Amino acid sequence: MSQPLAATASEHFRPVALEHASRLINHGPTVLISSAHGAHRNIMAAAWSMPVEFTPPRIAVVIDKSTWTRELVKQSGSFGIIVPGAARMDLTYAVGSASGRDEDKFARHQIAARTGPVLGMPVLEQGCAAWLECRWLPQGQTEDAYDTLFGEVVSAAADVRIFENGHWNFTEDNADLHTLHHLGAGKFVVAGNQLQARQD
Amino acid sequence: MSQPLAATASEHFRPVALEHASRLINHGPTVLISSAHGAHRNIMAAAWSMPVEFTPPRIAVVIDKSTWTRELVKQSGSFGIIVPGAARMDLTYAVGSASGRDEDKFARHQIAARTGPVLGMPVLEQGCAAWLECRWLPQGQTEDAYDTLFGEVVSAAADVRIFENGHWNFTEDNADLHTLHHLGAGKFVVAGNQLQARQD
Numbered sequence: 001m002s003q004p005l006a007a008t009a010s011e012h013f014r015p016v017a018l019e020h021a022s023r024l025i026n027h028g029p030t031v032l033i034s035s036a037h038g039a040h041r042n043i044m045a046a047a048w049s050m051p052v053e054f055t056p057p058r059i060a061v062v063i064d065k066s067t068w069t070r071e072l073v074k075q076s077g078s079f080g081i082i083v084p085g086a087a088r089m090d091l092t093y094a095v096g097s098a099s100g101r102d103e104d105k106f107a108r109h110q111i112a113a114r115t116g117p118v119l120g121m122p123v124l125e126q127g128c129a130a131w132l133e134c135r136w137l138p139q140g141q142t143e144d145a146y147d148t149l150f151g152e153v154v155s156a157a158a159d160v161r162i163f164e165n166g167h168w169n170f171t172e173d174n175a176d177l178h179t180l181h182h183l184g185a186g187k188f189v190v191a192g193n194q195l196q197a198r199q200d
Numbered sequence: 201m202s203q204p205l206a207a208t209a210s211e212h213f214r215p216v217a218l219e220h221a222s223r224l225i226n227h228g229p230t231v232l233i234s235s236a237h238g239a240h241r242n243i244m245a246a247a248w249s250m251p252v253e254f255t256p257p258r259i260a261v262v263i264d265k266s267t268w269t270r271e272l273v274k275q276s277g278s279f280g281i282i283v284p285g286a287a288r289m290d291l292t293y294a295v296g297s298a299s300g301r302d303e304d305k306f307a308r309h310q311i312a313a314r315t316g317p318v319l320g321m322p323v324l325e326q327g328c329a330a331w332l333e334c335r336w337l338p339q340g341q342t343e344d345a346y347d348t349l350f351g352e353v354v355s356a357a358a359d360v361r362i363f364e365n366g367h368w369n370f371t372e373d374n375a376d377l378h379t380l381h382h383l384g385a386g387k388f389v390v391a392g393n394q395l396q397a398r399q400d
Contacts, residue, residue, distance in 0.1 A: 026247050027381035027389060028228015047226050050248040052262050052346040060260065060348060062252050086395075093397035142342050146252040146350060148260060150342075168383040181227035181381070181391050183368045186399055189227060189379075189391035195286075197293035197386040 007112035010125035016156040020166035022051035024083055024130045024156060025059060027168075027191060029179035030092060033061060034080035034113070034122040035072035041122050043105050043113075044069050045096025047182040049081065057153035059134060064147050068101040073136055079151060080121030083130040085162075085177035086190045091127075093186050118155040129177045130158035170194040207312035210325035216356040220366035222251035224283055224330045224356060225259060227368075227391060229379035230292060233261060234280035234313070234322040235272035241322050243305050243313075244269050245296025247382040249281065257353035259334060264347050268301040273336055279351060280321030283330040283358075285377035286390045291327075293386050318355040329377045330358035370394040 016024065025031060030047045048062035059081070063070045073079045084092045095105050106113055106122065113122040116133040123131040134151030142148045162169060162177040170178055170192060180188045216224065225231065230247045248262035259281070263270045273279045284292045295305050306313055306322070313322040316333040323331040334351030342348045362369060362377040370378055370392060380388045 023384050027230070027383050028247070028250075029381075030227070047228070048250040048252065050228075050250045050260070050262065052248065052348050058346065060250070060346065062250065086393075089395060090398045094400065097400075139342055139345070142339055142348075142350070145339070146258065146260065148252050148342075148348075148350075150346060150348075168387070168389075170389050179389075181229075183227050183394070184223050186397040187368070188395050188397060189368075189370050190393040190395065191381050191389035191391045192393055193286075193390040194383070195289060195388050195390065197388060198290045199386055200294065200297075 007114045007126065009114065010159065012159045012161055013125050013157045014160050016158050017166060018057050018153060019055050021057040021132055021153040021156040022054045022059065023166065024132060024158060024163065025049055025051055025081065027179065028181060029083050030182040032082040032084055032092065032095060033063065033069055034082060035069045035076065036120060036122055037072045037076040040072060041106065042069050042072055042100035043095050043111065043122065045092050052150065058150060059153065060148055060150050062147050063149050068099055073149065077136045078119040078121055079134050079136065080116055080123050081132040081134060082124045082128055084128050084180055086180060087176040088127040089180055089188055092180055116155060127176065129162050129179060130156065132156040207314045207326065209314065210359065212359045212361055213325050213357045214360050216358050217366060218257050218353060219255050221257035221332055221353040221356040222254045222259065223366065224332060224358060224363065225249055225251055225281065227379065228381060229283050230382040232282040232284055232292065232295060233263065233269055234282060235269045235276065236320060236322055237272045237276040240272060241306065242269050242272055242300035243295050243311065243322065245292050252350065258350060259353065260348055260350050262347050263349055268299055273349065277336045278319040278321055279334050279336065280316055280323050281332040281334060282324045282328050284328050284380055286380060287376040288327040289380055289388055292380055316355060327376065329362050329379060330356065332356040
């Protein structure tokens with residue numbers, strides 16, 4: 001088995017102010033959830049996430065109680081969220097289709113990860129639009145009933161070619177970073193055409 | 201003030217089997233939340249919703265405790281979810297920018313609504329991709345802490361031109377029904393380019 005790769009920082013990533021962090025998933029992209037505890041780490045895909053608050057930036061995500069990610073989150077109290085770009089569609093689907101319990105998915109898929117600055121969560125930059133590090137906010141009842149976990153974003157960064165000064169900017173030139181939205185069974189739509197609604 | 205319009209059924213809408221209902225919001229579209237109780241009804245936009253379970257079909261949505269919708273949901277125990285198409289962008293932003301507490305938004309925006317078959321929630325079909333009727337599943341703790349409400353889908357329907365036999369099908373021909381994804385401040389991306397990930 002090949003070893004996981006350590007990534008160097010992308011020259012295009014910049015920190016995102018925490019008051020803008022919820023905007024990174026405001027439009028419902030399919031994301032990757034990363035986790036780490038001790039010698040273990042994992043990454044999975046999650047179509048089901050959403051912000052729940054802008055300030056402080058808080059989010060909800062569905063992580064099935066059978067998953068290894070769920071165990072690692074409970075052990076470390078943290079998780080990462082990565083917003084993959086369209087160019088990462090095959091990887092997104094692949095890490096969502098197998099468990100990392102028996103095999104390190106970073107090594108299996110040759111994923112070059114960095115370590116998040118505040119919580120040490122694995123984060124991806126190459127081919128991705130953004131990442132967030134979250135501190136788990138335990139809510140036993142909804143975790144048990146609906147596998148819904150809450151978290152507070154404590155650090156975030158994005159590729160300035162598509163998110164800068166707190167705003168998304170989808171153009172034809174950054175199509176590889178356009179976000180993925182999973183329809184089911186490996187079918188995705190890519191969010192591309194950016195429009196402005198009428199302001200009355 | 202003009203009166204709310206009653207809509208006739210769209211010839212393109214068909215019932216969606218409940219085991220497929222969560223797929224209607226799997227890819228993170230911005231939705232409209234409808235509510236009704238007694239003589240009152242309301243409609244608002246919500247960027248923050250997600251499925252939490254396929255079977256039974258259950259969803260979570262963030263509805264601020266200051267909103268009139270939240271009051272109506274608590275009174276009736278029900279709410280509707282409408283997935284607007286790209287052609288309804290201006291309406292989506294407009295109903296998300298004002299409260300219906302003082303003025304009926306259906307009348308103000310000349311929205312022709314139907315009445316959902318199971319819970320009597322207002323539902324829209326013209327220019328929309330799908331709708332769902334949900335029974336509220338009270339979860340006091342997360343409602344208080346994170347304005348996050350859960351619901352179980354009890355009826356759903358979609359426009360067969362974009363969702364048929366449980367599957368989405370985004371093409372160039374149904375661009376008006378492509379889903380909206382709110383970036384913030386009236387900026388939306390439209391999900392359009394449908395792709396299939398590699399199946400290993």
